[in-house]
Amino acid sequence: MKMKKVLAAILGATMTLSLAACSSGTSESETSSSDDSKSKDTKLTVAIWDSNQEAGLKEIMNDFTESTGVKVDIQVTPWRDYWTMLEAATQGGEMPDVFWMHSDQISSYAQYDDILLNLSDKIENSDKIDLANYPENLVSIYQNEKGDQLAVPKDIDTCAVWYNKKMFDEAGIEYPTVDWTWDDFREIAKKLTNPEKNQYGTAIKPGSYQESWYSTIYAYGGEVISEDKKKSGFDNPKTIEAMQLIENVIKDGSMPEYSVVAENNTEELMMAGTVAMTFQGSWMIPDLASSDFIKENCDIAPLPKGPNGTKSISNGLGWAASAQGDHTEEAWQLIEYLGSKEAQQKQAELGVTMAAYEGVSDAWKNSHPEFNMQAYLDMLNDAQAYPSSKNTQVWYQVLMERMVDSFSGAKPMDQVCKDFAAEMNQFLAEEQ
Amino acid sequence: MNNKKRKKYINRKRKEFAWGCLFILPTMTGLIILNIIPIFQTIYQSFFKTGAFGRGNIFVGLTNYKRLILDGAVWQALLNTIKYAIAEVPISIAIALVIAVLLNEKMQGRSIYRAIYFLPMVVAPAAVSMVWKWLFNTEFGLLNHLLESIGLKSVAWISNPAIAIYSIAAVGIWSVIGYNMVLFLAGLQEIPRDYYEAAQIDGANSVQQFFNITVPLISPTMFFVVVTRIIASMQIFDSIFMMIDTSSPALKKTQSLVYLFYRYAFVENNKGYGSAIVTLLLGVIMIITIFQMVIQKKWVHYN
């Protein structure tokens, strides 16, 4: 407290200067004396991390501004820095009014009552939002231990395979169907590989876990983390079996050298015509669909099957609001609107993402009729909830590091998995 | 008479004290708030297990340091940092000194050369790193294309754990040559011309002149450059952060102490452990600096 005063006194002049210079569009600079209702002057800041969705969301927000007069400013911060940003903002009491929440992070925010706006009562009294309209597992992700609802589901995502039709044709291989298995995938990847032409079957990175190898793990009946979130699944023989399939694909030479995989995004390798098949989440569609190369050559197939069927890791973001802001009422109005059938439908129609609101995602399919979007919708039936724990970041960082060892061929996969399981169990024990 | 003088002297002394304090007040206040207190706070914090959002901090004594001692990644990071410094500092200094000597006389295009060599200094490191990351790209990069076009095999510059740290050091060298060169040029200007003339009469060739006159006489500048560059290179972060992705197989062999500090303090929100790491860095830099102060007497020649 003392520090605060000293700071203010010594550096007061600079502060005034900098305040004057900064018209960052936060609430304090919005004190114009309009005689309309208060909400007319309000500007909500909204934080998201995916720039692919910015344009579509802007359009939806514009509808909101038109009907309520509340202005909205969308801020995109890339995933890599998003949580650093939000943590900083939380600590400094400068959170954005409305923002995306992710299942990795919700528990850390939900452990305090004064960070996220409690939406339970508001939802109760709302005629626009009924939580029964959203997938149950998605709704429950965003509850705290007391059962308070802290975010409204925004979307749902699944994963599928994008493949280069031309390369399949040239190799005389039939396009993948619903019945293909992970073993088929391995064989096809091998056949599509031709290092002389600098063409490879596929590219999987440790970082594309959600799209690819987490799916493999569950398709083989393994798990990343136990149901009670107390134990790692990486020492489960089925998990190891699944990961060894990935290892075999690498050993077959069906992927470019690991340095190439590490230095480039998989979608970019696909666009460069270097790889024939990549795993992509439904959130990547705006990016992929804007590429001429992809439009000309590629299409979508469902994920391969394993002994345990097809499993697509499915996650969904939530819209959460700050409990500390000056505009919590308007923030709730925005969330209420974004969760409404109308806005969810529009989100799907614009092709932003699949809607969390059940039954409106067919509209999403038609946003890109040139691709087999149905594959993503079908995956909803094979959805596997995104594995997370209270402090996912901590073990996730280490998992990525360890997986780099096996993906690059430095260490055998089974050893990496077993070693990591021990490490992860320790982290999970610390979480309790 | 004597008394009067004395009074005047005391008066002057008092005034100097008042003015002196007034003049250093803004700097010292700022310095204490911005730097001195934070040093102790960071050390203090390194004894805590910190919760998210700055809440729920628990005193844990030396736990963070115990973890640090057992954490292989930290020692690897220290080794990476030292490797970087050992590659960057001497090479950048040697190249810069040679260029400075070549440029230290009237010649055509002197100012153009100087401007070009200095250019990287005025470019944001984030941009420099992106450009080099692109040049280094294994598959699509210019460097590997050039190698292949003369029949050599391509190199995974920033993905091969064995060489990535040196690729980053190369970027560091490229970036800092101009800075070192300018400092050396300023130092060279202070060496009297007649030293060289005398040496020429004695029949010393230019290589002999370089080692017998230039190097000893420029040693004070050299000392400054060495000290500041070592301290700076021990804090390498920007280029690693920008060039090495988390999926890079070279990450473990390139991440520096400051990179680890950033990751723990601001990505994983473990500010206590982050503080312990940066305290270790403080210790290392202190030791290096003291060591340099001690050995400077052996090789630095002040006139």
Add this chain to the structure above:
Amino acid sequence: MKRNEKILKSMKHVVLILGAVIMLVPFAWMILTAFKTNSEAMQINPFVIFPKEWRTEAFVNVWNKMNFIRLYANTLIMIVIRILCAVLTATMAGYAFGRLKFRGRDFWFALILFQMMVPGQIFIIPQYLMVGKVGMLNTMFSLVFPGLVTAFGTFLMRQAYMGLPKDLEDAATLDGCNIGQTFLYVMMPLTKSSMVALGIFTALFGYKELMWPLIANTEQSTMPLSAALAKIQGQYGSNFPELMAASMIACIPMIVLYLFFQKQFIEGIATSGGKL
């Protein structure tokens, strides 16, 4: 002898030109890539050096994605405020340390030297918590905060004042100037070149700083260029033409400034180290 000299001279130029080419290649590649399409940039059979068509698409795209005007303004405001504060405080303190004798001087100066030896990252967490506590993260204030005073600058200015002759001061005192007047009218004007040097140093340092804005200024509205570049890379992955275009947009103003004020830049840097 004459011939030898000539050969030596041209050898010199060969070495210098070779070096200059190495220094310039990254810039050239940045420019060439920025004018390509993504598929041209990622084509290897055949490898494309010059774009088939000089496209400005990448520039338009990143310009629309990021509010560069805002980023320029943020960077400029930060640099200007930092220069003003740093030069003002360091000049005053430098004079006191260099020319005045008073009790405690050596202690305070030792503190300055100590700060210069300490790695800057050790300040970051507490500085961040401080700014957070007063609710000023993501403002211009947080952007300039760590650069308000400068130990290095104080040291630099002290060296400048120590190099001035004593009789100037004595003459001023005889003329009836007090210490403040002596400083303001007699001594300070003589250190102009060091002040310029410090200004340039402060500007470059502020412009290049990355970690602090990465954590303290995460919103585009108050972010400087350096952090914005990191953000673009995080966001648009490996679309290299766009990354190169963004780098160009971010770097050109400083490069232009440098080309115009080359002498001041280079002398400034020389002063910052040469007088030690």
